[in-house]
Amino acid sequence: MQETLNELKNKNNFRSLKRFKHENKFVIFNNQKLLNFASNDYLGIASDGILQNEFLNTHKNLALSSSSSRSLSGGYDEFFVFEEYLEKIYQKKALLFNSGYTLNYSCLSALATLKNILFIADKKVHASIIDGIKNANFKRYKHNDLNDLKNLLIKYHKDYEKIVILSEAMFSMDADFANIDGLIKLKKEFKNVMLYIDEAHSIGSLGEKGLGLCKNFSNDIDFIVLTFGKSIASVGAVILCNEISKDFFINKARGLIYSTALAPINVAFSHYVFKNLDKFDEKRRHLKNLSLYFNENLKKYNVIGISYIKMIIIGDNDKCDEISQNLLQKGFYVPSIKTPTVALKDTGLRLSLNASMDYNDIDNLIKALNEI
Structure with a gap:
């Protein structure tokens, strides 16, 4: 183990856990108040004390632990009520999980037990998806390249009973978007193809009333994953699917x-x-405007991401850490994203904007970046 850790340190790729205190859009780290660009609280709901107090005032005596799995005695009424609510919205069956990682790993591992199934995953899908299929038959297609995907489908569709295409709706690092229309067209062209799309970073902040990018295509997408630890400011995840798939996941x-x-x-x-998502239209508009403003005004660096996730490409682990530390001294918490999370050429600084920020915050960050 020590040899592995030493190797990580030599490559400037050693991770450690940091201790924070949170104060709205800021974090306190080593007694320094920093504007937090590392949170996935895109709508600022997690730091919205008013909303949380409204919830606590109207929801009394809720259990703080289920004390069991749902398959034993942990099946509280709240699970079924929420799942039924989501089923009405998305017109698919809903099944809750403890986290997005647990959901993707568990559901894909379960699907992988089926005979004669192939997974074809976008090159930049989340680690939880890759971990779920790593012991299965799988291929990768070039990121957002539907021609490459189609070539793989042409090559393999006759060899497998089912092929499952795996993608994110909004990708967590590059912050670009899947071509959902194109994916659906390919699915319809090859009759044994299914679609599995993860809305982790888009649910809450994108789509009509914040209901995600897949909502209007739910009849054509076999598996839709929503997670609650980002814009929803909670914890857990749900898979939306048909009734047979839900029963399969409950059992496998x-x-x-x-x-x-x-x-x-x-x-x-x-x-x-979820019941209040339609009230956050102004937050979503403000977040969109902040995102555009950032891209329009930061000229010094190569920025990818047209939405509220930004990646400033650096391409060097040491340089990433140097810039991140400089920003820390100037009052900004902007972590570096390095290998193996991304390829070396894609290493950089990942920024998450949120609706609690204002234009002055963006101006100050851009000024700090320009000074480095």
């Missing part, structure tokens, strides 16, 4: 079967936020 998804279920209070809060 090990992360569901063998984990203590979410605390009912967390499930109820996720439900509460």
